[in-house]
Amino acid sequence: MLFDWFVLPFTLGLAYLLVVVSVKFYCWIKALPYSEKQKLKKAIFTTKSLISFKEIVMESLLHRKIFKVNPLLGYMHMSLAFGWLLLILLGNLESRVFNHGEMGPPYVPIFFRFFNPNPTAFAFHHQFSFIMDLVLVFVLSGVALAYYKRLNSNTLGLKRITKHIPADMLALTALWFIFPLRLLAESFTSGSLGGGSFLTANLGNVLNSFLPSEILYYPFWWAYSVSLGLFFVALPYSRYMHIPTEMLLIFLKNAGIEEQNSHSGFTEVELNACSRCGICIDTCQLSKAAGINNVQSVYQLRDIRYDTQDLNRSLNCLMCGRCDTTCPVGIDIAGIRQIKRNESAPGLAENYTYIKPQPVQHADVIYFAGCMTHLTPSIKKAMVNIFKNSDINFWFMDEQGSLCCGRPQLLAGKNQEAKILMQKNKMAIEQSQAKALVTNCPICYKMFHEEYKLDIPVYHHSQYFAGLLDNNLLELNHLNTSAVYHDPCELGRGSKVYKEPRQVLNSIVALNQPNDDGEKALCCGGSLGNVSISSEQRTLVTKQACDTLLQNQPEILVTGCPLCKKTFQKVSDTPVLDLAELVNNSLISRKQKPKPLKKLEKIDQVLNSLVPNQTADLE
Amino acid sequence: MPDFGYKIAKDRQIDYDENKRLIFSEVAAWEPSIYRCISCGTCAATCSAGQYTDYSLRKLILLVKRGEEQEVITNVSKCLLCGKCQLACPMGVNTRNLILGIQNAVKKTTYAV
Numbered sequence A: 001m002l003f004d005w006f007v008l009p010f011t012l013g014l015a016y017l018l019v020v021v022s023v024k025f026y027c028w029i030k031a032l033p034y035s036e037k038q039k040l041k042k043a044i045f046t047t048k049s050l051i052s053f054k055e056i057v058m059e060s061l062l063h064r065k066i067f068k069v070n071p072l073l074g075y076m077h078m079s080l081a082f083g084w085l086l087l088i089l090l091g092n093l094e095s096r097v098f099n100h101g102e103m104g105p106p107y108v109p110i111f112f113r114f115f116n117p118n119p120t121a122f123a124f125h126h127q128f129s130f131i132m133d134l135v136l137v138f139v140l141s142g143v144a145l146a147y148y149k150r151l152n153s154n155t156l157g158l159k160r161i162t163k164h165i166p167a168d169m170l171a172l173t174a175l176w177f178i179f180p181l182r183l184l185a186e187s188f189t190s191g192s193l194g195g196g197s198f199l200t201a202n203l204g205n206v207l208n209s210f211l212p213s214e215i216l217y218y219p220f221w222w223a224y225s226v227s228l229g230l231f232f233v234a235l236p237y238s239r240y241m242h243i244p245t246e247m248l249l250i251f252l253k254n255a256g257i258e259e260q261n262s263h264s265g266f267t268e269v270e271l272n273a274c275s276r277c278g279i280c281i282d283t284c285q286l287s288k289a290a291g292i293n294n295v296q297s298v299y300q301l302r303d304i305r306y307d308t309q310d311l312n313r314s315l316n317c318l319m320c321g322r323c324d325t326t327c328p329v330g331i332d333i334a335g336i337r338q339i340k341r342n343e344s345a346p347g348l349a350e351n352y353t354y355i356k357p358q359p360v361q362h363a364d365v366i367y368f369a370g371c372m373t374h375l376t377p378s379i380k381k382a383m384v385n386i387f388k389n390s391d392i393n394f395w396f397m398d399e400q401g402s403l404c405c406g407r408p409q410l411l412a413g414k415n416q417e418a419k420i421l422m423q424k425n426k427m428a429i430e431q432s433q434a435k436a437l438v439t440n441c442p443i444c445y446k447m448f449h450e451e452y453k454l455d456i457p458v459y460h461h462s463q464y465f466a467g468l469l470d471n472n473l474l475e476l477n478h479l480n481t482s483a484v485y486h487d488p489c490e491l492g493r494g495s496k497v498y499k500e501p502r503q504v505l506n507s508i509v510a511l512n513q514p515n516d517d518g519e520k521a522l523c524c525g526g527s528l529g530n531v532s533i534s535s536e537q538r539t540l541v542t543k544q545a546c547d548t549l550l551q552n553q554p555e556i557l558v559t560g561c562p563l564c565k566k567t568f569q570k571v572s573d574t575p576v577l578d579l580a581e582l583v584n585n586s587l588i589s590r591k592q593k594p595k596p597l598k599k600l601e602k603i604d605q606v607l608n609s610l611v612p613n614q615t616a617d618l619e
Numbered sequence B: 001m002p003d004f005g006y007k008i009a010k011d012r013q014i015d016y017d018e019n020k021r022l023i024f025s026e027v028a029a030w031e032p033s034i035y036r037c038i039s040c041g042t043c044a045a046t047c048s049a050g051q052y053t054d055y056s057l058r059k060l061i062l063l064v065k066r067g068e069e070q071e072v073i074t075n076v077s078k079c080l081l082c083g084k085c086q087l088a089c090p091m092g093v094n095t096r097n098l099i100l101g102i103q104n105a106v107k108k109t110t111y112a113v
């Protein structure tokens, strides 16, 4: 049997790695909630597994999504992952051909050149040596880029890179050494014993001209093996655990498994699948605008994974969801952060016994303004006017006392409190026997839409207006001005409502396109999701978002959220209006119309025409 | 005793020697913007909870500053966390985090012992 003592570090490291990873995978899958386990069982022998397989190739090997962020960064990740796999596969093939189909111990292909320095006897050995050298160049180019990224990350599209912990640094150093050491070991071998191809043979000759190759090649094989072994041992405790975990995550996700309300096996998989690539750092406005550099998702996930997290850090996030949309691994970051908040709900349990049952009124449609709308009375007035104009029998549910929808409590991790408020509101909604609920606040919309589980449809006012327009129940004048639309986080990324506001706006104003639009829209900075940010830091975020929106000098800044409006108003010289105000300004009064439709007939018509809670993508 | 229609008012003197200001120092460490509060009352005027019950953030902050522990405890759990006060406050006090900070401090100082 081919053997030399130096193969031990590699072989033992690999064995250790396989055991640890298998145990971890087993524990995580075991810790999945029952319902999720069932999903996994059902999905395993279906086409879903094939889809997963394809995704693994596209993402884990070729890193398609990172290519989209920056081609050079994508190339770096791809050359390391795909190149290394090629080295292993081709090495296996080479040693199989050489040994006439026999595999031998697993270390043989890795150290093939040591055991068979100059294999002139077997077919295609020139071709094999050439290809192996070529692949090594491919991998080494990735390593070179990785070195370079540490020095100058801007060229690879990253303004800021992740600050790493010791386990990461150890694994990183080992990884950086692996391929250069392989290169040197192979070159010295070919320098003294011959063999190799364009890279290793030539480099071997050069090195041999002034160095004693025959003494050096053996220690370098040792060093290569040690660096491999070290990397394998450090891997499960470092960010490189993402390599095996990402594949598992793809399988689980394609089986339909998702985050629950509490920490589960799936959460562990997601935490370990984060490669700490740092792409989320630049996306985060807190780092870009407000100089807060230690709260980004990469650090949050790491804190939770190693259980070193402080509450203040998890509360310092706008919950804007921008990082979720750029994460190449597709981790449900918002979900994980919410779980963390739920677990460590700050403060005391609230006492809401003072809230009595709400007065109720029968109506066809409920209008819920929400706390933030009460701070922007012009929106409230506009909404009421629009309702009145279309002769709809509506009830302004929170006109008097305004009871909160519960979302701020939920975002702060206070689930019990949110439930109390939800229950009170839900009771009033049910008693009113309304057929639909309309709100102009995206925060309330998301809450009613997702958490309340109401029997009636819930509409954001933009959806409601779009429905009225489609049915010619709302007539609007074109205002001959230009405007830019700001997607509120809770409405856009949060509820996937992008189309309707634009549809309504297009019939009133000339819309211009800002730089970051739709899914990439910036957060206004006012978000209730961030509890601990100071008001000065908020303003920095707001200013930057506002500047981006106003780049093309529109005459109006329009948004669909009272909180966004209030926030932008503080820094913007351009007038900031809510969609409702704009619609109200351009409203053609129905009173001048010949014959309004009959009431009941009409409301049913309107409600039927609206696709319930439709979610639409950007056109 | 015959009822003459008026009573002796309760003593409203605040004894700083007796009042522990532990809560305040905890809160100030958690959310330093408490120092900015000028007791203007804008927060209380807009408060959602204040529409239903006797609760005022302005008062709560004063109570914390004065170390009136008992009254802080009776009032600290009424907030809806809706955030209206934060947008209304002219001094940029980070009110929601402040309220959570007061709750944390109460939890620590009264329940921990």
Ligand code: SF4
Pocket (backbone or CB within 6 Å): A273, A274, A275, A276, A277, A278, A279, A280, A281, A297, A298, A301, A326, A327, A328, A329, A330, A331, A333
């Ligand atoms: S969360 Fe996603 S984007 Fe951020 S470091 Fe992890 S893998 Fe990269």
Ligand code: SF4
Pocket (backbone or CB within 6 Å): A283, A284, A285, A286, A295, A296, A297, A316, A317, A318, A319, A320, A321, A322, A323, A324
């Ligand atoms: S949700 Fe927004 S604020 Fe929070 S980390 Fe992600 S990008 Fe930053």
Ligand code: SF4
Pocket (backbone or CB within 6 Å): B036, B037, B038, B039, B040, B041, B042, B043, B044, B057, B058, B061, B088, B089, B090, B091, B092, B093, B095
């Ligand atoms: S509005 Fe601000 S400054 Fe005024 S009392 Fe309330 S917290 Fe203090």
Ligand code: SF4
Pocket (backbone or CB within 6 Å): B043, B046, B047, B048, B049, B050, B057, B078, B079, B080, B081, B082, B083, B084, B085, B086, B095, B096
């Ligand atoms: S957050 Fe609390 S204190 Fe502030 S307005 Fe809302 S209920 Fe009142």
